[in-house]
Amino acid sequence: MSSEPFAGLARAMVRRVLRSTGARVACAVLALFVIAAIAAPLVAPYDPTVHPDPVLLKNLPPSAAHPFGTDPFSRDVLSRVIFGARVSLGVAAASVLIAVSLGTALGAVAGLAGGWVDAVCMRAVDAVLSVPRLLLLIALVASTGPLPVGGIILLLGLTGWPATSRIVRAEVRALRERDFVVAARAMGVARHRILSRHLLPAVAPQVLVAATVAFASVIPLEAGLSFLGLGVRPPTPSWGSIILDGADRPAQLWWLVLFPGMAIVGVVFAVNAIGERLREAVDPRQEASR
Amino acid sequence: MRRLLLSRAAQAAVVIALVATLAFVLIHVAPGDPFSASLDDPSVTADIRATQRAQWGYDRPLPQQYVRWIANLARLELDALELGWSHTHARPVKEVLARRVPNTLLLMATALGLGLVAGVALGTWQAARQGSRSERASGALALLALSAPEFLVALGALGLFAVRWRLLPVSGMVDPVLHDGLSLAGRAADVLRHLLLPAGTLALLTTAAVSRFHRSAMLAVLPEEFVRTARAKGVTEVAVLVRHALRNALGPVITIAGLMLPALFGGAVFVEKIFGWPGMGLTMVNAVGGRDYPLVLASVLVGSVLVALGGAVAEVLAAVADPRVRGAA
Numbered sequence: 085m086s087s088e089p090f091a092g093l094a095r096a097m098v099r100r101v102l103r104s105t106g107a108r109v110a111c112a113v114l115a116l117f118v119i120a121a122i123a124a125p126l127v128a129p130y131d132p133t134v135h136p137d138p139v140l141l142k143n144l145p146p147s148a149a150h151p152f153g154t155d156p157f158s159r160d161v162l163s164r165v166i167f168g169a170r171v172s173l174g175v176a177a178a179s180v181l182i183a184v185s186l187g188t189a190l191g192a193v194a195g196l197a198g199g200w201v202d203a204v205c206m207r208a209v210d211a212v213l214s215v216p217r218l219l220l221l222i223a224l225v226a227s228t229g230p231l232p233v234g235g236i237i238l239l240l241g242l243t244g245w246p247a248t249s250r251i252v253r254a255e256v257r258a259l260r261e262r263d264f265v266v267a268a269r270a271m272g273v274a275r276h277r278i279l280s281r282h283l284l285p286a287v288a289p290q291v292l293v294a295a296t297v298a299f300a301s302v303i304p305l306e307a308g309l310s311f312l313g314l315g316v317r318p319p320t321p322s323w324g325s326i327i328l329d330g331a332d333r334p335a336q337l338w339w340l341v342l343f344p345g346m347a348i349v350g351v352v353f354a355v356n357a358i359g360e361r362l363r364e365a366v367d368p369r370q371e372a373s374r
Numbered sequence: 375m376r377r378l379l380l381s382r383a384a385q386a387a388v389v390i391a392l393v394a395t396l397a398f399v400l401i402h403v404a405p406g407d408p409f410s411a412s413l414d415d416p417s418v419t420a421d422i423r424a425t426q427r428a429q430w431g432y433d434r435p436l437p438q439q440y441v442r443w444i445a446n447l448a449r450l451e452l453d454a455l456e457l458g459w460s461h462t463h464a465r466p467v468k469e470v471l472a473r474r475v476p477n478t479l480l481l482m483a484t485a486l487g488l489g490l491v492a493g494v495a496l497g498t499w500q501a502a503r504q505g506s507r508s509e510r511a512s513g514a515l516a517l518l519a520l521s522a523p524e525f526l527v528a529l530g531a532l533g534l535f536a537v538r539w540r541l542l543p544v545s546g547m548v549d550p551v552l553h554d555g556l557s558l559a560g561r562a563a564d565v566l567r568h569l570l571l572p573a574g575t576l577a578l579l580t581t582a583a584v585s586r587f588h589r590s591a592m593l594a595v596l597p598e599e600f601v602r603t604a605r606a607k608g609v610t611e612v613a614v615l616v617r618h619a620l621r622n623a624l625g626p627v628i629t630i631a632g633l634m635l636p637a638l639f640g641g642a643v644f645v646e647k648i649f650g651w652p653g654m655g656l657t658m659v660n661a662v663g664g665r666d667y668p669l670v671l672a673s674v675l676v677g678s679v680l681v682a683l684g685g686a687v688a689e690v691l692a693a694v695a696d697p698r699v700r701g702a703a
Contacts, residue, residue, distance in 0.1 A: 210385060211389045211392050213636070214681060214682050215392075215678045215681070216681055219678060220396075220674070222658060222662060222674065223396070223400055223670060224400070226662045226670045227401075227403050300521070304522075304524075308523055308640075312643075314662065327526070327529070334533035335532075341526070341529050345522075345529075348522070349518070349526070352521035352522075356517055356520070360517075
């Protein structure tokens with residue numbers, strides 16, 4: 085009754101991901117962003133929220149003193165992008181944690197219970213998935229008013245679970261009939277123990293893949309909300325809100341769009357690339373079709 | 375086929391009912407009601423507001439209002455459906471949306487049409503050239519395009535094509551000065567010029583997504599026996615790809631188009647905002663800025679209903695396109 089085969093699978097997944105050069109580069113890019121986010125006060129050259137000189141230092145193009153230029157409030161864009169990594173990556177990670185936990189729990193319950201519980205849960209999932217998530221978030225933010233960062237995390241987490249729950253539910257339903265689960269049930273192992281010792285470790289790889297997909301979709305979503313002025317509030321820098329500062333003159337203030345934009349695309353592309361290798365590791369049939 | 379139609383219609387109805395309920399809850403959670411907005415206007419007295427509330431039924435108990443809200447929706451009595459008053463436009467929400475919805479549909483339909491054709495072509499080509507260097511490069515480019523948020527692509531396109539190179543108009547749907555003086559063909563061309571950048575932005579992302587799905591669908595079909603038979607008969611490779619494999623992969627493409635509608639609508643919100651395209655997305659975002667809650671919620675409701683209906687239609691069309699499903703039902 086050990087989880088040994090799953091530990092083996094985890095090792096195989098890591099090996100498979102690191103085997104491809106593209107994924108190694110992606111991991112390095114992602115690590116770079118995470119380190120920058122954690123060490124932001126050490127690596128950022130300026131304070132991201134102070135306005136040093138709104139007259140002389142505003143809207144400066146990239147130079148040696150300000151490699152990414154300055155914004156309309158004379159703040160250093162490089163420092164804002166570095167501190168923005170904290171906010172954007174932090175919000176994404178926390179909300180994905182909420183969404184994936186909720187999705188796993190609901191999917192496992194639906195898959196194990198079967199019958200009408202399952203039917204109701206899955207209809208609810210279909211319903212939520214067919215509403216544009218952005219519209220739902222706009223409606224929620226419009227009726228709650230401006231939210232602190234914690235509120236944004238909660239909203240993103242509470243609207244992000246359906247995809248995970250669908251995957252976990254399908255996986256649990258398939259595993260339920262497998263010999264090792266049937267045997268455990270026959271031996272009288274309690275339901276919650278079957279779930280925690282046998283089913284959850286077995287669905288963990290799929291959940292990990294779902295988490296990468298959720299992460300890759302929530303980064304642009306948070307950036308988009310902040311870009312619309314509905315997400316992280318100024319002066320806190322998020323990649324979306326930095327772009328908003330340059331959005332009315334994207335050709336003149338291109339550095340306000342390009343650099344935070346590259347950060348968004350870089351992170352999402354890296355996570356997508358890693359996610360793809362993980363998916364191949366979980367489901368080797370995928371690789372055959374490449 | 376009839377079962378599919380019924381179950382799909384039922385599912386769409388459930389979605390619409392849920393969204394309508396959510397919209398109702400949010401309308402009443404949001405501070406004030408449609409008539410407190412006129413508080414800003416000193417000439418609107420408390421008496422007038424009370425009369426207006428009574429006229430629109432806002433003085434009744436909440437459960438009664440809720441039943442009426444759902445019932446009007448269920449009977450499709452759109453005239454009776456009370457979406458409220460938009461104070462930023464100073465006219466009923468229904469009138470505002472009625473003028474904006476067609477513009478969004480034009481934008482999305484153009485983008486979806488372009489994206490589907492280009493995505494299917496790209497995916498077919500990738501499947502035919504599987505493993506080649508150009509196929510890998512185009513696949514990586516598609517993933518890169520999918521990793522870029524719509525507003526970033528839109529800002530880039532606006533900055534380069536409209537502002538820096540002045541090839542296309544910056545904003546709006548028609549030329550504000552010249553449009554009314556143009557001939558019919560001239561006016562159509564004017565709208566087309568304004569449509570190119572916003573629809574192109576959305577189409578780029580649609581192409582990337584569709585090509586990825588279509589490539590794997592084609593790769594799944596190509597090893598099938600009927601494809602081998604066609605090749606053995608001496609059918610040319612192009613004809614095999616187009617007539618046999620493509621015909622079979624069409625169902626999944628339509629399904630994907632339906633599944634992409636929610637994301638496409640979300641993308642349209644950004645694209646409309648950035649290019650000033652006068653559709654529902656721009657209306658919604660501006661309404662949030664103006665605290666015009668009835669307009670925000672009605673836009674969300676109408677947008678979700680349109681997406682739900684579009685998804686249902688796509689699923690039925692996919693079944694029609696697939697001879698196996700059609701034969702079985």
